[in-house]
Amino acid sequence: MSTLAHTMMTAARPADSGLASSGDLDRYPYVEAPGADRVGPPSWEGAETELGRVGRRTAGSRGRGLHGQLVQQLGQMIVSGDLGADRPLVPEEIGQRFEVSRTVVRESLRVLEAKGLVSARPNVGTRVRPVSDWNLLDPDIIEWRAFGPQRDDQRRELNELRWTIEPLAARLAAGHGREDIQQRLSDMVEIMGHAFAQGDGLTFSRADAEFHSLLVQLAGNRMLEHLSGIVGAALQVSGAPATGCERPGESCLTHHARIVDCLAAGDAQGAEAAMRQLLTVHPEPGGVVPAPREH
Structure with a gap:
């Protein structure tokens, strides 16, 4: 065995802090009206009120600012079951809840759709898909499942x-x-x-x-x-x-x-x-x- 081989195996690896970079919020210009009537909306109980408070980030969403953090938050909620299958995801409600722009919401939902977590159809809207449709080998979904039920x-x-x-x-x-x-x-x-x-x-x-x-x-x-x-x-x-x-x-x-x-x-x-x-x-x-x- 060469000295170089042993040195390579014992060398320490640099740590990845995984810290999110700060950024300004492009917020919706309105707030949710109290007492608004809705049919079957998602429950945002317990969700983070500010995306900047999301500390743990996956490799797939690292370094993407608010967009990546919203993908992370919604993905975790879907995988954990907080947002069950066939639940509607209303972009306006998501934007109000997490205080982000329409663009951020739209792009985040597109990423989740590509992972098989949600589907968007005309006249139906965006809904959570069943586990059988998820891309279970996607790095983000793997990590979300690893920290969920x-x-x-x-x-x-x-x-x-x-x-x-x-x-x-x-x-x-x-x-x-x-x-x-x-x-x-x-x-x-x-x-x-x-x-x-x-x-x-x-x-x-x-x-x-x-x-x-x-x-x-x-x-x-x-x-x-x-x-x-x-x-x-x-x-x-x-x-x-x-x-x-x-x-x-x-x-x-x-x-x-x-x-x-x-x-x-x-x-x-x-x-x-x-x-x-x-x-x-x-x-x-x-x-x-x-x-x-x-x-």
């Missing part, structure tokens, strides 16, 4: 998806003789072993993440690689481990080394089986997690 379902679904992707990637990777990547995989296992011996959990997890990224790359399927990246990022957002092991352990190291050996030998079935074993190993000694349900 659907968190457990999302983590289960993501783990099941990963349990399908990575064994397949291991099987495909065994058919590619990329010695450079196979050497890097071996380096990652060696780094993990050193980190485990030294009690360095951070370096261990970074090498583990790099191992899985390299393996999917070695599979030679770019669509699979793209999907794996989405799932891995989503697992991190959801609070689930995005690597083979939640914490360092001997069994984790053994399975990683077995995968490398199978790849070097061109043993596709062995590599796939070793990956399945790795993904079902529980971080606690002697424990396992069940494989995803058969449908």
